[in-house]
Amino acid sequence: MTFLDLLDDMRRRQEEILNGGGAEKLAKRRAKGLMTARDRLDALFDAATFQEMGGHVRHSARHFGMEKKDLPADGVVVGTGYVGGRMVSAFAQDFTVLGGSLGKMHAKKIVTLMEEAAKFGSPVVAFKDSAGARIQEGVDALSGYGCVFYQNVLLSGVVPQIAVVCGPCAGGASYSPALMDFIIMTRNNAYMFITGPEVIKAVTGKTVTLDEVGGADMHASVSGNVHFLAEDDADAIRIVQKLLSYLPDNNSEDPPHRPSADIALAGDDAIHALIPDDPQSPMDVRAIIARIVDTNEFLEVHRSFAENIIVGFGRVEGIVVGLVANQPEVRAGALDMDAADKAARFIRFCNCFNIPLVTLVDVPGFLPGVEQERGGIIRHGAKLLFAYASCTTPKVTVILRKAYGGSYLAMCSREMGADFVFAWPTAEIAVMGADGAVTVLYNKELKAAENPKAKARELAAAYRAEFASPYLAASHGYITDVIDPAFTRSTIALSLRKALSKREMRPPKKHGNIPL
Incomplete structure (x- = not known):
């Protein structure tokens, strides 16, 4: 092949990678007001600073029923870029590629990124949008999750880790966000749970909705799993950028202080x-x-x-x-x-x-x-x-x-x-508070007083002045x-x-x- 042939072949391959699950699937997501995996990364990073890692990685063909399936980037877009001029490592699961399911190579890409983040001392941002473990890969998929969890723990306290749950995040997949420092979740189209409504009904007989067991509002106000509630993908990304503006890149650096030249000492x-x-x-x-x-x-x-x-x-x-x-x-x-x-x-x-x-x-x-x-x-x-x-x-x-x-x-x-x-x-x-202390310390005096309530107020004021x-x-x-x-x-x-x-x-x- 000539140089131009090789160049054309490279461009064709790049186009396939960029198209993920296909132009039609990408268009359908955008028509629903949802960002694609690459849209999310483009919105996160400063313009033209994203460098992809492992775009040509594919799944192993030996897994059940996967011989003829082509999964561009194996369903996860991984790379580094700059956010506000500071380096950040990030990955986004691509729901248009086999539901963003996690398999062996999918997990390996994520783990490699996290290992690089540890070496470079850069924060990690993870966009979670996945159907879960890739059933066709069996125990290899479970092993992949284990490797990701292990890296989450290794990075804990070393670099900030931020998860953005912007789609389904079910079963064991939900443990990776839980092991990170902050979880941002979009109000609509995102769910996070260990066991969903169907399993709960089969085991307990109780009928529940997705929102009741895994919705963003529930996690933000009841379970406490979610730290920030976002209206949509764009809002979630703004929260990520704002959060990063307060955090150091890693544990060996100071936060991004911007000390004033002179401290304002006037009263307010x-x-x-x-x-x-x-x-x-x-x-x-x-x-x-x-x-x-x-x-x-x-x-x-x-x-x-x-x-x-x-x-x-x-x-x-x-x-x-x-x-x-x-x-x-x-x-x-x-x-x-x-x-x-x-x-x-x-x-x-x-x-x-x-x-x-x-x-x-x-x-x-x-x-x-x-x-x-x-x-x-x-x-x-x-x-x-x-x-x-x-x-x-x-x-x-x-x-x-x-x-x-x-x-x-x-x-x-x-x-x-x-x-x-x-x-x-x-x-x-x-x-203890003045009212409680008065009841304990002056019980006899209160009982003997002509006006116990007035006496209690008097004693409480004296207690505050002398003992509190x-x-x-x-x-x-x-x-x-x-x-x-x-x-x-x-x-x-x-x-x-x-x-x-x-x-x-x-x-x-x-x-x-x-x-x-």
């Missing part, structure tokens, strides 16, 4: 209007966060799950931070099992990737109840304690109002490793300073800037044993 009196006069009234902590972080610089994680605690990424005077805050508007901000799990997982991610933590405290305690106790609130609460105590990144805590009992410790007190602990003058730090005052905690060295709320942002900004050089040594060990 507008924050005063957000604080209720009545300590029993709920306060929207999202409004407080908005006054602390830079403008439009807060990306909330797990927004619809365990809403009594808020976690997310932001910047304070250009410094990337992970924020953890009690939300008094939901369950009075009390900690329960889901809230403890949500916060602990987020804290551990921040620790893996050198992200400083800012904790805003307004917590009345752990949620009481038989259901919580029987569900293991002790074990779940211990996860939160473990996460904070094992975190070596800079930690700044601000006690806004309530901080009672064990929940005071669980929200990163000085004893749990906080580098700076500040308190508003409205802070109450005590073994932030100045008492400060006098014992537990509080760095009591600050005017107007200077919360500038105080945090100064503290973060000073703590960025923090280095903390821990006893040598393989790893701690977090109570799971």
